[in-house]
Amino acid sequence: MTASPLIEFIAREHPAFVHLPLGLVAALPVAMLGSFHRQGRSLLATSFFLAAIGWLASTIALFSGLVWGRQINLIGPSSFIPVVASEKQVLQRILQVHILAALAGFLVGGLCAFLLWRTWRRDSHVGADGKDHRHHAGRRFWERGVGAPALLVGLIWLGCWGFSGKLGGIMVFGSEETNKAAAEADKAKRNDLEADLPIRALDYASLEPAEPDPIRSKAHGDRWRRVWVTASGIDAYKAGKALPPGAYAVMSTFSDVKGRPGTEPGPLYMKETKADGSTAFAFYWARIPEALQKDFGNQDSVYWRSPDPKLATCLGCHEKGGSPAK
Ligand code: HEC
Structure with a gap:
């Protein structure tokens, strides 16, 4: 102003x-x-x-x-x-x-x-x-x-x-x-290194890939996704169990081009089981395409972290920290 x-x-x-x-x-x-x-x-x-x-x-x-x-x-x-x-x-x-x-x-x-x-x-x-x-x-x-x-x-x-x-x-x-x-x-x-950027989520490629290939995810904007999990949580993740305290999963997403994975990066999703057992979410989209900005308060980038009320929709599907039924 x-x-x-x-x-x-x-x-x-x-x-x-x-x-x-x-x-x-x-x-x-x-x-x-x-x-x-x-x-x-x-x-x-x-x-x-x-x-x-x-x-x-x-x-x-x-x-x-x-x-x-x-x-x-x-x-x-x-x-x-x-x-x-x-x-x-x-x-x-x-x-x-x-x-x-x-x-x-x-x-x-x-x-x-x-x-x-x-x-x-x-x-x-x-x-x-x-x-x-x-x-x-x-x-x-x-x-x-x-x-x-x-x-x-x-x-x-x-x-x-x-x-x-x-x-x-x-x-x-x-x-x-x-x-x-x-x-x-x-x-x-x-002390909060991630106050401005989700540093751990951005470094997702250092984690264990949960699947070899991208899979299309209707639940997360109908993009292609890959899930990456900390070594401490990968076994639990593969067994379909809740992640142990301290472990987190990051979902990297990218565009869909005629039914095949494209290369345009979409948002990063993160889900973490904190040391006290509670679940925290993060949503980071560094560059929102212009056509979608109206859904994000006309912002060109967003970074939301728990307890941001905008993450309430995540909780709707991800109750209790477990992976929702696929
Ligand atoms: C419509 C239901 C739905 C919503 C809303 C949703 N998710 Fe998910 N989420 C799922 C399902 C189902 C999976 C299992 C993998 C898949 O189908 O893509 C999943 C998987 C994930 C994963 C991979 C780890 C895991 O637990 O499988 C992360 C990370 C994640 N979601 C984060 C989020 C975040 C952050 C939000 C909110 C911004 C969110 N999700 C909103 C349904 C949802």
């Missing part, structure tokens, strides 16, 4: 924009408290304007936060909140709470501005009986000034945004938890 320079600016400066509404809302309770004082009359109007400007300014902050989150791929291009797929996505989890707290503050803030507006309007009138009902005239303490309910709502508003801001600070500057999570993700990626 290429955004206009203005949108780019609005997105990148999110950490700066938020300080305007936050500062106004931090000053708000002070003005509100002052309005309870006998001489604090003008502070009612001040409170209303602080709240109104803070609330309006926050719309820019909310918008810039959304655009920023989408630009750095923490939020999907058409979503409003990040998806947390695993425990380790600490940043996404913090961002979710950050957004919810900001939105809660926005709703509470709207209510607060409305309450202040109503009180301000009422107090700038002289009653029909000609008496001055303004400000403190004959009111109980909690009904004076902006009134206790508005003060309470204002404090909740500040609480929501203060909390959201604290989480924002953690996301920008890091905390022990996020830094630890980032380091762990880094380490996991370094």
Whole structure:
């Protein structure tokens, strides 16, 4: 996505924009408290304007936060909140709470501005009986000034945004938890040699061929296939048994030309029995022909690994890790 320079600016400066509404809302309770004082009359109007400007300014902050989150791929291009797929996505989890707290503050803030507006309007009138009902005239303490309910709502508003801001600070500057999570993700990626490419599947020719000749496989895109199995699993495979832990099978595929095996490579399929006995799948297609790309989310290449939900179809036939009936 290429955004206009203005949108780019609005997105990148999110950490700066938020300080305007936050500062106004931090000053708000002070003005509100002052309005309870006998001489604090003008502070009612001040409170209303602080709240109104803070609330309006926050719309820019909310918008810039959304655009920023989408630009750095923490939020999907058409979503409003990040998806947390695993425990380790600490940043996404913090961002979710950050957004919810900001939105809660926005709703509470709207209510607060409305309450202040109503009180301000009422107090700038002289009653029909000609008496001055303004400000403190004959009111109980909690009904004076902006009134206790508005003060309470204002404090909740500040609480929501203060909390959201604290989480924002953690996301920008890091905390022990996020830094630890980032380091762990880094380490996991370094230890996971196949994070970017299915290295073992690509090296299938180093394994034991399960059959001498290619066989046509209706179940895997109606291509020709050959199955290659690790030495540790070839006997089990030939006996039609489940592969032992640590063993894996790779199915290389190629095109069909008029009912005979062609040479155009198709996808690589991999099935592995992990050390803990569970089954993992991988599907790798380095170059998807243009005509088929629409079936693959318009990608020109895909690499899926368990637990990718796109591999659910494999499980449909390959239950329990055993070879399906042919
Ligand atoms: C329509 C049923 C079906 C689907 C869907 C399917 N398979 Fe298979 N698979 C089979 C059958 C049947 C065999 C046995 C060999 C053959 O007929 O080609 C097999 C064999 C294999 C083999 C060779 C090792 C073995 O167990 O025989 C691998 C590897 C494999 N499939 C991986 C996958 C992967 C990865 C997926 C998902 C992307 C998948 N399969 C989807 C039916 C299926």
